[in-house]
Amino acid sequence: MRTEGGVGAETRPSERSAGGWALEVELAGLRLANPTVLASGVLGTSASLLARAASSGAGAVTTKTLTLHPRRGNPNPVVVELDTGLLNSMGLPNPGLEPFLPEIRAYRSSGLRSPLIGSIWALNSEEASTMASMIQEAGANAVELNVSCPNASKDELDTIGSEQLVRELVEAVRRSVSVPVFVKLPPLHWGLTKLAGAAVDAGADVLVATNALRGMAIDVRARRPILSGITGGLSGRALKPVALRAVYELYGEFGDEIQVVGVGGVQDWRDAVEYLLAGASAVEIGTALIYRGLSVFRRVASGIEGYLREEGFHSVEEIVGAARRG
Amino acid sequence: MRTEGGVGAETRPSERSAGGWALEVELAGLRLANPTVLASGVLGTSASLLARAASSGAGAVTTKTLTLHPRRGNPNPVVVELDTGLLNSMGLPNPGLEPFLPEIRAYRSSGLRSPLIGSIWALNSEEASTMASMIQEAGANAVELNVSCPNASKDELDTIGSEQLVRELVEAVRRSVSVPVFVKLPPLHWGLTKLAGAAVDAGADVLVATNALRGMAIDVRARRPILSGITGGLSGRALKPVALRAVYELYGEFGDEIQVVGVGGVQDWRDAVEYLLAGASAVEIGTALIYRGLSVFRRVASGIEGYLREEGFHSVEEIVGAARRG
Amino acid sequence: MHLTAEVREVEKLTARVKLYVLELKERLGSWPGQFVMVWLPGSGEIPISVARERGREIWLVIARVGRVTGAIHEEVGEGARLWIRGPYGRGFSTSPGRHLLVGGGFGVAPLLRLADELRALDGPVEVWAALGFKSADDALLLEEFKEVVDRVTVSTDDGTLGEKGLVTDVVELDWPNVVHASGPEPMLRALAFSCLQRGVRLEISLERRMRCGLGLCGSCEVESTGMRVCRDGPVFDARLLASAEFARRSLEVWA
Amino acid sequence: MHLTAEVREVEKLTARVKLYVLELKERLGSWPGQFVMVWLPGSGEIPISVARERGREIWLVIARVGRVTGAIHEEVGEGARLWIRGPYGRGFSTSPGRHLLVGGGFGVAPLLRLADELRALDGPVEVWAALGFKSADDALLLEEFKEVVDRVTVSTDDGTLGEKGLVTDVVELDWPNVVHASGPEPMLRALAFSCLQRGVRLEISLERRMRCGLGLCGSCEVESTGMRVCRDGPVFDARLLASAEFARRSLEVWA
């Protein structure tokens, strides 16, 4: 497996650096060399791309969200670059779970230590349960249940947004696997803690907040929506304040029972530290790869380390949720 | 009444310019010289500031949202400037409706032709009804019912987000006044058309989309939320794709029955035109005043005019909703 | 977002007033008369004029008047941090010529920043400062002014230092091309009256309760003028005072 | 957001291939080998190499192969508009020396952009182009190449123009410092084999189905290498071909 510039596992950020500041974090029992995670849907489409992200310094990697059956997704254009972030209407393209399992096995046998989180999307307990077992069987270190894709069809959205369904899906997954169960939530305006509460009650180990907002862009000369899917997920900088608020709310409500992962617009170490202070135990990074490239993981991680040192902390854990204690 | 640089009503953008391109729009029977509107909460705290916005070219002006009783709002800090927009947690500070009525009268007697929209916030039909009649009595040309303040308390938010309450409030206002009733909606992730449907059924004339998102920011050195209200409304550029999507959805669902006003991140004419194409009959402008100053109204208006000319249109109305027809 | 500033020095200037010397990561780049919003986490955020800017250092002169200024006086020592955003607002004009700076109480602070700037001008400049205080104990920054302006006159209400009387009474208004003033509003009003009568150009720095500092929220409007202290000011042509009703408004809750 | 481009000229180069000369509001600023995503509203968005850039004008050479290219051929005439975003990707290297450009079919397009750039270099440069086509009817851009490179050799599979045979068979590999190639993948593979054997540096431009063009979605991965055509390419060192399994993958739905 080829990795960027020949960088291998041995040059990953050291788990405990010279000065004694530890970047290592524990996430529902998984050990991450640092709190950066490759977000779902970004470079998670093959073993080799997952490996490349891990070799580039991601503390954990997430697969593209998989469905039981193959999905073509939407035709192009599927992205719009905005001044404040990115719109995408990929539409969950994926080959279906089964054809993807070899990629998971290949990643797991690569020797890379960053845990692999397998992301799945299902609309009933049976599917969720089948998929979760299969993905664990193939070697996923955790299952992430995506209940928040902004590009699902209208019917799917109505279904997936329901507390009842979230409860059922999480219960089904929880029963089917022994690895930790992550639940990836939408950036709801109101009512996020209710939806999350259903997931927590049903046995989720980690809440991931958040998936993209729903937005759109229109070209004034073409006089039509740019995305073929018309609306799409808004990720990147624009999402950050909203997802940060979500993390803060979730940590406040469930911080005693469960861990939270922050995602949305992380571009540099400051963003990451804001999420940690809000209550996240780790941060996922997606859109920033456009602007920062794969080195973003290493740069964010070493920036967090610098911050810990400057502010007199000795571990990431110490600052998790500190904005609630301040 | 003093106006910026001595600019008076006579130098407002002409209603029909030399080339014959009309910027005038009709909004629920009100005539706006151009489709730009001063957003609620921004410079709408006195007759003199409302007049200054109108003299600077706003086609209509909206008052700060008023409540029946005075509200102090939150202590400082109440704003955070982000790279993608603004967070504010003003918290609806206002002197209460009654003490504000003289300001409305003063504005209306100033001779400025931009209609005044009186924004109100109420949690029960009785209050809403009283406030609406009083504000119409004082001379407001329209009443805007704000059911979407992101800085209301948690209890208030839970209440106000309900379809049932929105229906009741809108009905109460509708019964109490003869002027048009605007309803200002939140940027919901899902379910916006349901909430809006309640407003439309109850007799709203105009849907205003949207109020700010809910977000927050943390200072990494202070290790605490910056806003005293902890979370706040996210306005400006970050909001634009989301509010644009909301306008597009609302126009698609209710465009035959009702008009829509777009608000969120309008900074230049392109933004405004995107909203018009999505289905808005006018656009409100708030946060952009930070970066563009009061001249933003005139600049956006003349930019729209340039666009109409370049693309061969003769009125704003022609392009309203065109992105659905393309 | 705020800039984090290290407090390098705290000096007690009078019983109620302290000087804070802050060091920033980068140059602030303020114009004389501009202000910053100063945030003390846990307490609040208030507008304070920049009294001096040298490299990455700025001086803030903070009088203890209430909750936030009290907390700053009590909690913020050398080595501590303060958070600022800005600089904001429109400041004083600075063309060559004869400048008279009229300050009252801790309102003299922004005038020091102005004096520094005028001193550094290329053209022919003469700068006088007339500084008024209640009493000798309230006098502040006198040495600093003496270093940069051509002449300093001090007055006190009780005559314990310099001339006895209000600064507006003792000041000499025929000499300058332009007068710049900062201090309590009654002082500014009296001065405006004198200057407008004589046709002397007067720039005044006004204060109002501030919230956003960005020109949006309307809190800082100079009553019924449509003018915002944070954005159109804090420095205004004194004729604004004449054209405005300028009565403290009863709707204090807006402020 | 996309840039709106006016179509200034459309020229039919062969039965299947058209040249589109677009005018932008501003210079695109592409590097040889880079591509743009071309959007035809209502039809779709596809990657197309920049074949030439002159001031605010760019040339796109578009072969009709399917839905979107078909719609462009049919609907987009002179005076119409196309929308583009980019330029994207890493292109060819351009140091002085002896360059051989090997192109097949409409794959020659990005090599013209490279030839222009090499021609404009300061140092001593010699550029030869070896262009292969199926038949004389498929030959394109020959005049343009002749204007900017030192020597052009043409070959056709059926011998109707130039030498008869595959361009990879007729090409002279001992002369150049570096070979740049663009064309059908079998051609590139054959060329890679020859070059790697001889130790000649070879840069190849690859194509894969693209979605985001931004390096995020993974659609354009060169199978099992972790390399993305849109971001790490489209131009790669030919050794990538050797190190990769490089078998068209069965999971076509990803693409």
Ligand SMILES: Cc1cc2nc3c(=O)[nH]c(=O)nc-3n(C[C@H](O)[C@H](O)[C@H](O)COP(=O)(O)OP(=O)(O)OC[C@H]3O[C@@H](n4cnc5c(N)ncnc54)[C@H](O)[C@@H]3O)c2cc1C
């Ligand atoms: C542009 C500008 C520049 C300023 N520069 C300086 C400076 O350089 N140094 C300095 O010491 N102060 C300066 N101030 C004033 C300073 O901002 C206030 O003293 C401070 O906000 C008081 O905060 P607090 O929480 O301590 O007082 P609070 O507890 O809020 O109030 C204490 C008392 O002071 C009154 N008060 C507070 N602020 C104001 C105000 N702005 N106008 C009128 N009355 C007020 C209150 O009504 C109350 O009676 C400036 C103000 C402005 C608008």
Ligand SMILES: Cc1cc2nc3c(=O)[nH]c(=O)nc-3n(C[C@H](O)[C@H](O)[C@H](O)COP(=O)(O)OP(=O)(O)OC[C@H]3O[C@@H](n4cnc5c(N)ncnc54)[C@H](O)[C@@H]3O)c2cc1C
């Ligand atoms: C970096 C890059 C630069 C390119 N530059 C040019 C150029 O300068 N000129 C030019 O004419 N074309 C170029 N292409 C190829 C061009 O993008 C495709 O021909 C186009 O996307 C086909 O779109 P379509 O909708 O017309 O065909 P479709 O209807 O999508 O497909 C028609 C047929 O072609 C196949 N096909 C389509 N795209 C590809 C592909 N990328 N790889 C393999 N098979 C494919 C399909 O599987 C199908 O069989 C380039 C591609 C890339 C990746």
Ligand SMILES: Cc1cc2nc3c(=O)[nH]c(=O)nc-3n(C[C@H](O)[C@H](O)[C@H](O)COP(=O)(O)O)c2cc1C
């Ligand atoms: C191109 C693209 C594809 C995505 N696909 C998925 C997906 O399949 N499943 C998922 O849970 N999230 C998906 N996301 C959302 C991201 O995982 C992430 O939640 C979001 O982009 C916010 O993070 P960011 O701002 O760092 O990108 C996708 C995002 C992008 C930009």
Ligand SMILES: Cc1cc2nc3c(=O)[nH]c(=O)nc-3n(C[C@H](O)[C@H](O)[C@H](O)COP(=O)(O)O)c2cc1C
């Ligand atoms: C400082 C500030 C105060 C606001 N106050 C109100 C308000 O009182 N009532 C209301 O309906 N909206 C209020 N808003 C929201 C705006 O009216 C508008 O919906 C939002 O800011 C998005 O538009 P913009 O991006 O152009 O600012 C406020 C916004 C700001 C920035």
Ligand code: FES
């Ligand atoms: S403080 Fe908000 S407008 Fe001046």
Ligand code: FES
């Ligand atoms: S097209 Fe998406 S990664 Fe290359």
